[in-house]
Amino acid sequence: MTAAQIRFLALVRREVTRFLKIKRQTxxxxxxxxxxxxxxxxxxxxxxxxxxxxxDYVVFxxxxxxxxxxxxxxxxxxxxxxxxxxxxxxxxxxxSSPASPLELLLAFTFGGFLRxxxxxxxxxxxxxxxxxxxVEHVLVLVPSLFLVGFFFAQLGxxxxxxxxxxxxxxxxxxxxxxxxIFLGGVFYSAQLLPEPFQTLTYFDPVYYMIGLxxxxxxxxxxxxxxxxxxxxxxxxxxxxxxxxxxxxRGYKLRA
Amino acid sequence: MAAALEIADLVKRYPTGTEAxxxxxxxxxxxxxxxxxxxxxxxxxxxxxxxxxxxxxxxGDIRVFGHDAVHHYAEARLxxxxxxxxxxxxxxxxxxxxxxxxxxxxxxPRRERKQRATExxxxxxxxxxxxxRTRTLxxxxxxxxxxxxxLMHRPRLLILDEPTAGVDVELRLELWHYVQRINAEGTxxxxxxxxxxxxxxxxxxxxxxxxxxxxxxxxxxELADTYGVASLxxxxxxxxxxxxxxxxxxxxxxx
Numbered sequence: 109m110t111a112a113q114i115r116f117l118a119l120v121r122r123e124v125t126r127f128l129k130i131k132r133q134t135x136x137x138x139x140x141x142x143x144x145x146x147x148x149x150x151x152x153x154x155x156x157x158x159x160x161x162x163x164d165y166v167v168f169x170x171x172x173x174x175x176x177x178x179x180x181x182x183x184x185x186x187x188x189x190x191x192x193x194x195x196x197x198x199x200x201x202x203x204s205s206p207a208s209p210l211e212l213l214l215a216f217t218f219g220g221f222l223r224x225x226x227x228x229x230x231x232x233x234x235x236x237x238x239x240x241x242x243v244e245h246v247l248v249l250v251p252s253l254f255l256v257g258f259f260f261a262q263l264g265x266x267x268x269x270x271x272x273x274x275x276x277x278x279x280x281x282x283x284x285x286x287x288x289i290f291l292g293g294v295f296y297s298a299q300l301l302p303e304p305f306q307t308l309t310y311f312d313p314v315y316y317m318i319g320l321x322x323x324x325x326x327x328x329x330x331x332x333x334x335x336x337x338x339x340x341x342x343x344x345x346x347x348x349x350x351x352x353x354x355x356x357r358g359y360k361l362r363a
Numbered sequence: 364m365a366a367a368l369e370i371a372d373l374v375k376r377y378p379t380g381t382e383a384x385x386x387x388x389x390x391x392x393x394x395x396x397x398x399x400x401x402x403x404x405x406x407x408x409x410x411x412x413x414x415x416x417x418x419x420x421x422x423g424d425i426r427v428f429g430h431d432a433v434h435h436y437a438e439a440r441l442x443x444x445x446x447x448x449x450x451x452x453x454x455x456x457x458x459x460x461x462x463x464x465x466x467x468x469x470x471x472p473r474r475e476r477k478q479r480a481t482e483x484x485x486x487x488x489x490x491x492x493x494x495x496r497t498r499t500l501x502x503x504x505x506x507x508x509x510x511x512x513x514l515m516h517r518p519r520l521l522i523l524d525e526p527t528a529g530v531d532v533e534l535r536l537e538l539w540h541y542v543q544r545i546n547a548e549g550t551x552x553x554x555x556x557x558x559x560x561x562x563x564x565x566x567x568x569x570x571x572x573x574x575x576x577x578x579x580x581x582x583x584x585e586l587a588d589t590y591g592v593a594s595l596x597x598x599x600x601x602x603x604x605x606x607x608x609x610x611x612x613x614x615x616x617x618x
Contacts (some may be wrong), residue, residue: 122456200417204415204417206469222437
């Protein structure tokens, strides 16, 4: 193994160690949330809702829940990890190492990405025990979920770098991310909404992400799969480029 | 042989407009024990941050053993170990993990990391605490762990930013003995401190920094002669414009 590989692995291991050491909060809580969503929306509410686009309601919401689990965990892991390290100045140990801005950015990205992957996998397994989940287009599903995870990992990095206090992180999570995800159609089909809410949903980027993941699982989507993939790839790359520039400049990291 | 640290015309202007360093030039020879003294806000920590990558210099050049420390910094960073003023340990990690990850950031292979961490935990009387999380350590233990972390990758230039601030006499003497030993073994040391007796006891040469400029440098004796006073303490008081506080002045022996 080269020195650069050892370094990168150490940076990623640090991120993984962090969320595994507080797994009740980082893995346990999201699992409980998923269980509650499936129980309340799927079992209780779903029994009163007929099929949506040809599938049971509880099955209809599972792709959105898996996507939401990955997105929320990738975001919150990176935003809080970076802010905590900035707050304690523990990040100085990494910043004064030979690590390049790209290595640092990728390591933080992987931390959130992996936590999102673990929670999304657990969500999938838990849901698969309760209901039968089809996987219609695995070649769309896997890249879509990876892109969603990467996008929200980047968003978490951006917020973590910019944040100066814990309130900044919770602000974005509570007032931006949660509404976008919930109003993006995790629990319903946008086509069921009255105007102007249906049109407004089309301006929510998360709507297209859920569309992609739902297409991968159920073979059904309200949106154009090709355009959504293109949009998501472009957005993820744009965020990555922006973050790379911030890391290279040392924006709010180095004095 | 290249100097351990060469700083030429270093300027650091913060975004607030504050000019913390106003064209500092300094050279520290390989194997020297060099002290940097100055009042709060003189620019000591900024100089250290610029050298270790925690601050981006506005202008000027920094070389560590001949390697560029500002732009193509990888080689320079490998040669530097920093024990910062703040107790900036990662709360999520144990003492052993702190050393292990640090070694990883500097590309040390696993077996070497394990061996070096064991050696340093023993040297700093932290073996019994190796599995304890850093936040549970006492202030003195944190200070020892920070010094052990700085030494983990066997730096050729060790930077100690007020290493004995707030520690008891016993630990201070212990740290003095340790750094004197590693200096005798060939490690160059740059020390900033507010304890003049510490600088006098440990350092071969001392520089006074004030208002972002190096105003005098030499041995303790040479500095006293420069200011035409009897001791380093009196020279320092001359520097900060508080000669009325000198012992000779208080005892009425001043000329």
